[in-house]
Amino acid sequence: MSRMSMRALALCGLLLAGLLMPVQGYAQGETATRDTTEKGAPYVPTPRHIALKMLTLADISSDDVVYDLGSGDGRILILAAQEFGARGVGIEIDSQLVQRARRKARRAGVADRVEFRQGDLFDTDLRPATVVTLYLWPDMNNRLRPKLQRELSSGDRIVSHSFNIDKWPADTTVTMEVRSPSEPNKPLFLWRISAPDATP
Structure with a gap:
């Protein structure tokens, strides 16, 4: 050569x-697929023990409607339905991941309680949600803040895996072990909506 x-x-x-x-x-x-990386939030699955902690931190019950923004393969919502009897809606830009999540929900026997939609999370009406889960880049969390504060109602909860939201102090922060010596532990952030923000 x-x-x-x-x-x-x-x-x-x-x-x-x-x-x-x-x-x-x-x-x-x-x-990763082209859609997930081009939209600024690559698909990185949340480990089951962290997903479970996110849901318990938000005090999920069968009365809740959980919206997972950037829902990936659907694991958080499937767990919410299986363990807590909650209903859920997943918003995911990647059509392949949406199809995968729907298949997993059918296999898990919770397809009647969760649905997965292909779409842009910024165009999604969040008013039906009582809980919103996030595992997005910090800039996306920050861009979502006005929408979350405007569309969610008093008592609704937001849980973010790993990333905070600027200038919005979390009500609760916990640290989760990743169970991998090569990765740092991950923080989880919880916010409770005290009153919706009417600012457009």
Whole structure:
């Protein structure tokens, strides 16, 4: 192999490593799709024990309607239906993940309690929700803040995995062990709506 060919191969390797770097947090066997990475929030599944803590932190009951913004493969809502009897709506931009979530809900026997919609979370009417779960980048959380404060009602709850919301102190913060020596522990943030914000 010529020196030029070897140099070209090395350059391709560096470029490939750079492209893969933003999604290193994917669980084994899970892959990012073009839709999830282009929208600014790559699909990184929430471990079951963290999802369960998010739901217990929000004090979920069978009376709740949980909206999961960026719902991925549906695991948080399926768990909410299985363990707490809650109803849920997942909003996900990636059509492949929406189909996967629907299949998982059918297999879990909770398809009558949860639904998954393909769409933009910023265009979603959140007024039916009593609980909203988030695992999004900080800038997306910050952009969502006015919508959350405007559309949710007094007593509704918001739980975010890993990322806070600027200039909105959480009512409760807990730290969860990731169970991986290579990753730091993850904070969970809970907000309770005291009164909806009428500011447009």
